[in-house]
Amino acid sequence: MRFKKQSDYALRVLMYLATVQGDSTTIKEIAQSFGISQNHLMKVVQSLRQSGFVKTQRGNKGGIRLGQPAEQIKIGQVLRKVGEQNELAECFIQVGQCKIDRICQLKPALAKANDAFFEVLDGYSLADILGSPRAMSDLLRLGTRV
Amino acid sequence: MRFKKQSDYALRVLMYLATVQGDSTTIKEIAQSFGISQNHLMKVVQSLRQSGFVKTQRGNKGGIRLGQPAEQIKIGQVLRKVGEQNELAECFIQVGQCKIDRICQLKPALAKANDAFFEVLDGYSLADILGSPRAMSDLLRLGTRV
Numbered sequence: 001m002r003f004k005k006q007s008d009y010a011l012r013v014l015m016y017l018a019t020v021q022g023d024s025t026t027i028k029e030i031a032q033s034f035g036i037s038q039n040h041l042m043k044v045v046q047s048l049r050q051s052g053f054v055k056t057q058r059g060n061k062g063g064i065r066l067g068q069p070a071e072q073i074k075i076g077q078v079l080r081k082v083g084e085q086n087e088l089a090e091c092f093i094q095v096g097q098c099k100i101d102r103i104c105q106l107k108p109a110l111a112k113a114n115d116a117f118f119e120v121l122d123g124y125s126l127a128d129i130l131g132s133p134r135a136m137s138d139l140l141r142l143g144t145r146v
Numbered sequence: 147m148r149f150k151k152q153s154d155y156a157l158r159v160l161m162y163l164a165t166v167q168g169d170s171t172t173i174k175e176i177a178q179s180f181g182i183s184q185n186h187l188m189k190v191v192q193s194l195r196q197s198g199f200v201k202t203q204r205g206n207k208g209g210i211r212l213g214q215p216a217e218q219i220k221i222g223q224v225l226r227k228v229g230e231q232n233e234l235a236e237c238f239i240q241v242g243q244c245k246i247d248r249i250c251q252l253k254p255a256l257a258k259a260n261d262a263f264f265e266v267l268d269g270y271s272l273a274d275i276l277g278s279p280r281a282m283s284d285l286l287r288l289g290t291r292v
Contacts, residue, residue, distance in 0.1 A: 001147045001234065001263075008235045011252060012244075034245060075255060088147065089154045098158075099180060100285050105275040106157060109221060113266035117147075120259035129251040139246050 001088065003079070009036065009044045010082040011075070011129075014053060018070040018126050019136045024063030033140045044082065051081040066126075075129060076121035088114065147234065149225070155182065155190045156228040157221070157275075160199060164216040164272050165282045170209030179286045190228065197227040212272075221275060222267035234260065 016030045027045055031038040045064060048054040055067045066073070088110050090097055098104070130136055162176045173191055177184040191210060194200040201213045212219070234256050236243055244250070276282055 001149050001153075003147050003234050007147075011235075012246075015246065015250070015252075075252070088149050089157075100158075100161065100282060103277045103281045103285060104161070105270075105277045106161075106221070109267060109270045109275055113263045116266045117259045117263040120262045121255060124251075124255045129255055131249045131251045135249045136246060139249060 006044055007079050007082055009040055010048055010078060013044060013048060014126050015130055017054060017064060017066045018130050019133050019140060021133060022065060024065050026063050047082045053078060070127040071125050073126040074122045075124045076118040079121060080118060152190055153225050153228055155186055156194055156224060159190060159194060160272050161276055163200060163210060163212045164276050165279050165286060167279060168211060170211045172209050193228045199224060216273040217271050219272040220268045221270045222264040226264060
């Protein structure tokens with residue numbers, strides 16, 4: 001199984017912001033640092049802002065920063081909020097499309113498995129998955145920023 | 147997150163075979179019953195055969211049938227065997243592609259969540275998710291076959 005690209009990128013944005021530790025940054029900087037598309041990130045940042053995980057400010061001194069301390073941001077919550085819902089099989093997306101949808105017991109089993117998955121990830125904060133901010137900063141080549 | 151189509155189809159094949167209760171059937175029949183591509187199913191059945199979940203026999207009286215009783219086939223095992231591996235994020239597929247791969251702690255967290263997911267599904271057998279073979283047979287319009 002695989003996440004949507006959006007989830008992968010959301011976690012990278014948050015890890016970047018946790019690495020710069022309170023400094024404001026831009027979508028362009030994050031996109032360049034990871035070598036990913038700026039357009040993709042815009043949608044992701046909008047979703048993170050709506051959920052309160054990041055704050056954005058327009059203008060010269062503007063930019064993006066974390067909306068909550070990294071220790072309080074739970075990975076399971078982030079993934080659910082950026083749209084990583086349970087779409088494991090066709091029946092979760094197009095109800096009634098599969099002929100056996102009405103009586104098939106796979107759906108509740110998958111829903112339980114899905115809950116167990118996110119429960120594990122709610123046990124990890126952004127700070128937990130970041131590891132060392134200094135080592136992360138070196139890898140992202142943030143230079144003197146941290 | 148989403149399964150590969152292959153996993154979805156593998157479970158449908160097994161549910162069909164459990165519904166016909168020991169009778170031999172063909173890929174064509176299963177494909178027609180679910181309204182899905184015969185070509186897709188061929189690859190899936192090959193994978194199920196290699197893992198012992200189905201038996202195939204060539205010839206006039208040939209066809210496909212379950213390789214084990216439905217009560218012994220665990221859903222988690224099926225999904226793992228047909229290739230539903232942990233490919234949640236890019237880093238599971240292309241190691242070293244992401245800049246922070248070396249120190250990022252997301253990967254072990256996702257691996258634990260993935261284990262929890264399959265552990266739940268190992269608690270369900272094919273018989274469990276089938277529900278009533280008679281009701282399933284009606285929905286699949288198997289007529290007098292069961």
